[in-house]
Amino acid sequence: MVTKRSVLKFGGTSVADFEKIKNIGNYLKDRVNNDEQLVVVVSAMGKTTDVLLENVGMLSAKPNEENLALLLTTGEQQTISYLAIVLHELGVSVKALTGFQAGIKTMGHHMKSKIQDIEAEVLNRNFESHDVLVVAGFQGINERGEITTLGRGGSDTTAVAIASALAAPCEIYTDVAGVYSTDPRLYPAAKRLDVVSFEEMMEMSALGAGVLETRSVEIAKNYNIPIYLGKTLSDEKGTWIMPKENILEKKAVTGVALDKDMNYVTLSYPMYDRNLLEELFIRLEQGEINVDMISQIVNSDGLQLSFTMKDTDVNQINEIFSGLIGRFPSLVYNVEENYVKVSVIGSGMRDMSGVASKVFMTLLNHNINFYQVTTSEISISYVVNHENGQLAVEQLCQAFEL
Amino acid sequence: MVTKRSVLKFGGTSVADFEKIKNIGNYLKDRVNNDEQLVVVVSAMGKTTDVLLENVGMLSAKPNEENLALLLTTGEQQTISYLAIVLHELGVSVKALTGFQAGIKTMGHHMKSKIQDIEAEVLNRNFESHDVLVVAGFQGINERGEITTLGRGGSDTTAVAIASALAAPCEIYTDVAGVYSTDPRLYPAAKRLDVVSFEEMMEMSALGAGVLETRSVEIAKNYNIPIYLGKTLSDEKGTWIMPKENILEKKAVTGVALDKDMNYVTLSYPMYDRNLLEELFIRLEQGEINVDMISQIVNSDGLQLSFTMKDTDVNQINEIFSGLIGRFPSLVYNVEENYVKVSVIGSGMRDMSGVASKVFMTLLNHNINFYQVTTSEISISYVVNHENGQLAVEQLCQAFEL
Incomplete structure (x- = not known):
């Protein structure tokens, strides 16, 4: 029996408190017991990043970006530690990895860096002895050994880039169930879509639908990695984002x-x-x-x-x-x-x-x-x-x- | 004119709030203007470590130590970021380095690891383009690439080990001015000592005087690195710890x-x-x-x-x-x-x-x-x-x- 590998990503609101982190731990345990191996990418808990930025505001009006990136990455490092402690407590074989430990190489500005490469062999080696790899989203290490943060939507990019490196499907969980024809806060009658193509999703995110950053979808499209957008720990159906060839019925306008x-x-x-x-x-x-x-x-x-x-x-x-x-x-x-x-x-x-x-x-x-x-x-x-x-x-x- | 290099260490109470961090920044700037290059080792701010441990208490009664170490090191990483932001704002050429970035290699248990080696060339290279290197105390990276914390008194050990690697004197600042003949809280008439030998200090810390951990003194003794123990940002005189050969008048009992x-x-x-x-x-x-x-x-x-x-x-x-x-x-x-x-x-x-x-x-x-x-x-x-x-x-x- 071949173990299925997937990449899951939980955003900041999904890990906003310790109860939520425990619930995610239990959910992951069930999936591991169902013979899956998982990479789990997490963001900083709830308002952690905002608090850090507020602190910095007391020190400098225009803080140095190299040091700011170094500061902000502690948020995700804390989340991976907490989630790994929970999973270990539940008897799941787990390894927590910061961006640099997961082999996520970045380039460009410290606060808006891009993923240049992911060392898939680092993850594969860790899968030999662990079922869940908890990876800090939003961060990596550049060629000078400096810790950097990815640009907007950073943790999504981390998840999709890892999924691409492992050729595994990617599930992105937030507090919204999938993609809607438009933002339900603007138009409450908006409908959830079962499926959208990469191209449509790229337009939607580039155009501000705000569910998923363009860069993430672009990577998924290039590597043909399907993405599932769902609501965290919910039975509500989400949206699959996939190649347009796989979508049977094309509508003139989806969103x-x-x-x-x-x-x-x-x-x-x-x-x-x-x-x-x-x-x-x-x-x-x-x-x-x-x-x-x-x-x-x-x-x-x-x-x-x-x-x-x-x-x-x-x-x-x-x-x-x-x-x-x-x-x-x-x-x-x-x-x-x-x-x-x-x-x-x-x-x-x-x-x-x-x-x-x-x-x-x-x-x-x-x-x-x-x-x-x-x-x-x-x-x-x-x-x-x-x-x-x-x-x-x-x-x-x-x-x-x- | 040869630039003098020193290693300074500021403990958790010395960096307990942002005002204190700013004051330390100003002090360091003055020293740099006085043609010094400094390694500054800092601990986590005030109660940060306690808060993190409290959080973990909600997740596990006996948390996995690898993940706990990974969590706790975020405390020092935050302090180095804040202090580097302050120094950058003051126009000081500064580089913040976590334990692994500073080349601090550790071995042994994740929560009680020992420094195996410090890559002095990493620090020397950084000194070519920066005057202050702010290094996270209490942490390093082991041979498996896992982030570890040093045992008790960890940040002192970091400072003394760096001083030994650079053959520079080490200044350790806390909220107490130097070494006393006994704990002033126990015996208010206790006298501050101007100088003690490494051997006396090792006995004093091993025996619970609690000012400086034995391991730090041992490293300093092995490399003949004098340590100054002083009160943070104070004119009060502190205590020099040095080879006994350099101490003229030996008392039968010092403490x-x-x-x-x-x-x-x-x-x-x-x-x-x-x-x-x-x-x-x-x-x-x-x-x-x-x-x-x-x-x-x-x-x-x-x-x-x-x-x-x-x-x-x-x-x-x-x-x-x-x-x-x-x-x-x-x-x-x-x-x-x-x-x-x-x-x-x-x-x-x-x-x-x-x-x-x-x-x-x-x-x-x-x-x-x-x-x-x-x-x-x-x-x-x-x-x-x-x-x-x-x-x-x-x-x-x-x-x-x-």
């Missing part, structure tokens, strides 16, 4: 996503200047600012450019532009906050006409102005004012019967 | 130490049986129980043995004896708690007569019964009832004018 906290920048310059654009985007990249949607118009008035960014520090943007104006004095720019992006997503969209015009008419009929539009193979996105976000989601869900 | 929480075991067996003794001491060793004083009498009644131990779990002792009685049914034993050991210490003792008899007469004159006696080159120790401990210290201090 509507709302991405909050978008900033909207417009700039104008009396002439088209390649150097200006080059320098702008180099500076944005150096500041690790992800530009989302870009529109550009060049005419006799010169250059008009607008772009959106998510979760950006406006001070940082202003700093970048101050530097730029030093070199290009006739540059005029404007940063606006409080925009949102509404997206309609569906793998079937490319095969069915009429989706774009239906979205357009729906917004028009409800007097919702939009500022940027982008389309991809499986999505259409509109930037609208913050106050129109919820209305747009509701009306689009109704229009597409989600 | 009186009181070692609390001694257990006293007596056993009898109808005949002298080598196997019984062998098995007893093997079991004690396996349980990591340090036997202190031993007396043995063999006569026509058979074997009488008594020994003392410090800080031992009586249940564990009873377990060991239960196992032993299974094999040697006529073994009779008795464990008593609440004994203390009073010791009189002084390098000059070996050259001056009359110390032993003076101690003996002092105890006799105050009706203090004793149960075990041992003497070494520079100390005499008596086990007495707990309630006589303070009286013995007071009277001995008066007798020797300490």
